[in-house]
Amino acid sequence: MFSLRFTLVLLAVLLIPYFLRSKYGVALEPYPAVMLPSGSGTVDVDPDKTKVKFTSLYALNTEGTWSKVDNARLLYPIPIQYLNPILAKEFGLKENAGAIRPGIQSELAGNLSMAWAKQITEQDKKEARAWLGKKLKQQNFQESSLKVVQTVKTISIPDGRKLNSRVAYENTLRLDQ
Amino acid sequence: MKTLYAWTNKVNTLFWERVCLSTTPENVKALSAFRIVVGLFMLAIYVPSFSWIAGAPQALFTPPLLSLANLFGGFPAPTFFYLLDGVVLLSLVCFTIGVKARISTLVFLLACLIGLSFNFSFGKIDHSILIYSLLLCMSFSGWGRHLAVLPDKASRFDSPSKSLSLLSILLCFAMFSAGFEKALSWLDFDPTKNGFLGWFNDGYYTLDRHYLLADYVNYFPPLLLEVFDYTAVVFELSPLFFLLHSRKAWRLWLLIACTFHVTNTFLLNIPFIANSMVYLAFTDFTWLYEKMSNLLKRSYVKALGTGAIVLLLIMRGKEAYYLDTSAALLSPSDKTELKLYLGLLLWIFAIILIARSLLHRRPTATIREPNKEIVPVLEPQF
Incomplete structure (x- = not known):
């Protein structure tokens, strides 16, 4: 069977990445590493209502009014599960987007993220704007702007009625500049 | 001391x-049937493709801090991803049909891990590591020695019991x-x-x-x-x-x-x-091994199997290289x-x-x- 030396090496290979993730946050999770997502956060439970925070995208339709964008079609072929981290840096158009990583929960992760931040040049931003414009056009929206809206909604359970809605953050990305 | x-x-x-x-398998030969099951599963449903990454804007490149992709300044050129997809598909077909399955599994694994490092550079690591752990462990199980076009030779590295024991520990740790x-x-x-x-x-x-x-x-x-x-x-x-x-x-x-x-x-x-x-x-998978061994003696079954694999390969190739939404x-x-x-x-x-x-x-x-x-x-x- 496996020798003691092999077992010790295996333990190091498994435990070091796990230690990095649990001590310094998801931002310092190495890849590849044998780990599954923890997702250990909790939310408040109320038998009658729940509070949810989510980000939606809006664009101007042909009549000039803001309409909700189909996120999966907008991102395609980028998988939809990457929506949240991409929205966090607003498609790379946000200030210092190269340093924005999800799960920065420690000073070390924050410092490393700043030190190893990817330089997003004006050319990169121009490319991102053109890409977004093309994607919006495919959904028959105007190519000029995209609005990122973070909403906190209180929803009635179980009928899903909206009891309360508050815009926590809103930013309009100009794509024609 | x-x-x-x-x-x-x-x-x-x-x-x-x-x-x-x-964890020791009941029948080592059955692992060869399992190799074909895994290969077909990946070919039909789960094989990752990477050419699409080439079309993503460079502004979305935010690799994990501790990953191979972080050594790069941005997404590599399209040719890199086209080649990578070629290697992935070719090595996958090789290990499915058993062309030097040990080495082709390892090539497939390496190509996938390189590609996935860039795949996860949009800001999130997907936790699909167990299927790759399975491939790593099984490549040393001797699963390429039977039901294979070009069978692996016996090797001192092959150990079905060690492979599955290690896999079970990786699963427990995950x-x-x-x-x-x-x-x-x-x-x-x-x-x-x-x-x-x-x-x-x-x-x-x-x-x-x-x-x-x-x-x-x-x-x-x-x-x-x-x-x-x-x-x-x-x-x-x-x-x-x-x-x-x-x-x-x-x-x-x-x-x-x-x-x-x-x-x-x-x-x-x-x-x-x-x-x-x-x-x-x-x-x-002894039952499947026995069935496959009997069926693969018939030439029409071989022809059907080859046809199915070629069809899956074309489908995956099309999915990897032609990303037009209107064609989907x-x-x-x-x-x-x-x-x-x-x-x-x-x-x-x-x-x-x-x-x-x-x-x-x-x-x-x-x-x-x-x-x-x-x-x-x-x-x-x-």
């Missing part, structure tokens, strides 16, 4: 032999990595806070996961949600105990795992389909729904096979490896 070393060594031997008891932090915050005996609902809200409200029974979660009383939290923690922290207890207990845990994934597919719309292959590695048969959301139904089918298939191997008692005499390649340790010996 010497005594401590001797004691640690003894504990180490005891531990692995115990693991081996629970579950522990998911369960331990959950235990710290989910076992709070406070029905006003819930972890399961956190997963549900994220998927339901942000990622539009409204399929199957997801709508009904809104009707669940807080007490039931609390039970879900505790069940998840117990499930994720328990596999090592089952593994060390007995072969039967280990298979029982695998059966519970499949049921857990079916529940997740229905309620959270997270199918985690690749894990089904990892669990199936611990079941006996299904919209992205239709694909998500289809994956869920496929996931359910796979999980039900896995449940049937694992339940069969749990209930079916093979005579000890058949739990032997042919040709005496590696003698499984069935009883701890000192």
Whole structure:
């Protein structure tokens, strides 16, 4: 069977990445590493209502009014599960987007993220704007702007009625500049 | 010091032999049939493609801090990804049909890990590592020695019992990595806070996961949600105990795992389909090996099999190299729904096979490896 030396090496290979993730946050999770997502956060439970925070995208339709964008079609072929981290840096158009990583929960992760931040040049931003414009056009929206809206909604359970809605953050990305 | 070393060594031997008891395959030849199952599964459903990354704007490049991709300043040129997809598809076909399966599995694994490092550079690591752990372990199991076009030669590196023992430990650790932090915050005996609902809200409200029974979660009383939290923690922290207890207990845990994934597919719309292959590695595919051995003697079956693999290869190649949405048969959301139904089918298939191997008692005499390649340790010996 496996020798003691092999077992010790295996333990190091498994435990070091796990230690990095649990001590310094998801931002310092190495890849590849044998780990599954923890997702250990909790939310408040109320038998009658729940509070949810989510980000939606809006664009101007042909009549000039803001309409909700189909996120999966907008991102395609980028998988939809990457929506949240991409929205966090607003498609790379946000200030210092190269340093924005999800799960920065420690000073070390924050410092490393700043030190190893990817330089997003004006050319990169121009490319991102053109890409977004093309994607919006495919959904028959105007190519000029995209609005990122973070909403906190209180929803009635179980009928899903909206009891309360508050815009926590809103930013309009100009794509024609 | 010497005594401590001797004691640690003894504990180490005891531990692995115990693991081996629970995981040693009944029939090494059956692993070759399993290789074909895994290959076809990947070719039909799960093979990753990377050419699409070349079309993504460079502004989206935010690789994980500790990954190979972080050594690069941006996404590499399209040619890199086209070549990578070529290597992935070619090596996958090679290991499926058994063209030097050991080396082709390792090439496939390496190409996937390089590609996935860039794939996860959009800011999130997907936790699909277990299927790649399976490939790494199985490439040293001797699964390329039978039912193969160009069989692997016998090697001192091949050990089915070691491969599956290592895989089981990787699976247990992966579950522990998911369960331990959950235990710290989910076992709070406070029905006003819930972890399961956190997963549900994220998927339901942000990622539009409204399929199957997801709508009904809104009707669940807080007490039931609390039970879900505790069940998840117990499930994720328990596999090592089952593994060390007995072969039967280990298979029982695998059966519970499949049921857990079916529940997740229905309620959270997270199918985690690749894990089904990892669990199936611990079941006996002798019946399939026997069927395949007989069928592959007939030339029309060989022709049909070749045709099916060529068709899958063309489909995957088209998907990898032609990304035009208008040419796609299904919209992205239709694909998500289809994956869920496929996931359910796979999980039900896995449940049937694992339940069969749990209930079916093979005579000890058949739990032997042919040709005496590696003698499984069935009883701890000192």
